[in-house]
Amino acid sequence: MTEVSPVQHGIWINELAGAGSAYHMPLVIRLEAPVDEGALAKACAALVERHPLLGMAFAESDGVPRLVPAQEPPLLSREERTGAFDLARGPLVRFTLSGDSLRVVAHHAVFDGRSKEVLVADLLAAYRGEVLPPLPPSTPQEEAPADEARAFWAPRWRAPAEVVVPGGVLRSRRAGEGRVLKFPLEVPGVAGLTRFEVLMAALHAVLGSYGNAAVVTAIDLSTRTPGEEGHIGPFVNELPVFSEPTPGAPFAEFAGSLRAELREIYRHRRVPLARAVQGLKPHAALAPVSVSYRRGGGDERVDWLAFNGAVRGAFQLQLLDGPAGVAASLRYDAAELPDPEPIVADLRAWLEKVAADPSIPLPAASRTAVTPQPSPRVAESPGFSGSAGDISEMSPNSGSADDPLLAGITAIWEEVLQLSPVEPYDDIFDLGGHSLTITQIIARMRKRLNIEIELDDFFDNPTIAGVLGVIRQ
Incomplete structure (x- = not known):
């Protein structure tokens, strides 16, 4: 199994929310008639062999997605397959021949705009019977240090506001x-x-x-x-x-x-x-x-x-x-x-x-200016009025010091974050958590405590007390 990149993890999370075909990246290639269907099928297979990422799927374990071989290889078909890709089964590319047109649809989790050019060049070369030279191995990108990016975005970021248009x-x-x-x-x-x-x-x-x-x-x-x-x-x-x-x-x-x-x-x-x-x-x-x-x-x-x-x-x-x-x-x-x-x-x-005239002046606004709203911050959980480490005034929904559910959730947070102690009102993002951390916690809560919580609810309530409050609503 292969670790996914941060970009692939983000796409995977959005797929869990039901992205439909929004991450599908199609292109259509018109071939010269008559089409040699056998040669084209071999070319599609050669393409996947050359770019094995197209023949992969996503396997999730404890909230962490990894790349694994698809349950079946991608094959050339005469029948158009519609509907969303099943990331857990794969494969993440489809080849459909209709007349003299080949429709290729790849999932964005393994594909980008520049990949279209690569796919067309390699596929057509293989269809012509050319032997493609081996690709040099792609060196996995190390995750870029985020400290400079955090400093860059801190004064710039604001939650996107509504956009007025005609x-x-x-x-x-x-x-x-x-x-x-x-x-x-x-x-x-x-x-x-x-x-x-x-x-x-x-x-x-x-x-x-x-x-x-x-x-x-x-x-x-x-x-x-x-x-x-x-x-x-x-x-x-x-x-x-x-x-x-x-x-x-x-x-x-x-x-x-x-x-x-x-x-x-x-x-x-x-x-x-x-x-x-x-x-x-x-x-x-x-x-x-x-x-x-x-x-x-x-x-x-x-x-x-x-x-x-x-x-x-x-x-x-x-x-x-x-x-x-x-x-x-x-x-x-x-x-x-x-x-x-x-x-x-x-x-x-x-x-x-x-x-x-490149120096033409920008026009005056034709409508009332829209002022972006500030980025919403998560409100404190109901009933809290003490310090972050004080649970004496927690609401009934948020648990108490001897609450076994509180203890179980806290143990999972400390395990995933590799940090102890984690207090009931510690914000997971202040502790260095992010979306991957949250999916791991959600998966372990489901597996060990038989508790299901939605990702959006977690983001809106990013403390142990907040999560408990959602569970017990």
């Missing part, structure tokens, strides 16, 4: 059914900025023009090292970008400040936000609005932005910067955003204005 308010950070709108984008060149930076600044300027005084968008950042090029895997991390578009400020100046912030964020791209921000609850999306950008996609036989039928958050903009320009795929939650066309029109209009 026709709605975006609040969702969950995974759910989505719709898609595909369109091209003309991105002008601006001195000192990449096309991605111009796009991000334009999007933030547009959101600011709707009255959002403070803007946050989540972005996917690659964590690949040179030694991981050519490998398939989830070498990506989602982090937030905050800005405050000031009306009247020159666009180029605003974009330059956003570029500087992006470069600072990039230094901490290997540290998942949950390891750097204390008490961060798992969400399918860090913010209601998210952006994914990558270069590539030169092969016109491939639909690189095939839709998975779902969205993470309320507004998920996927961008592919290829030889023909930037192709955009906007996945959105129709319950919160019935019509995304006005936002797309505004984004295009802003890019046209920037092309004509």
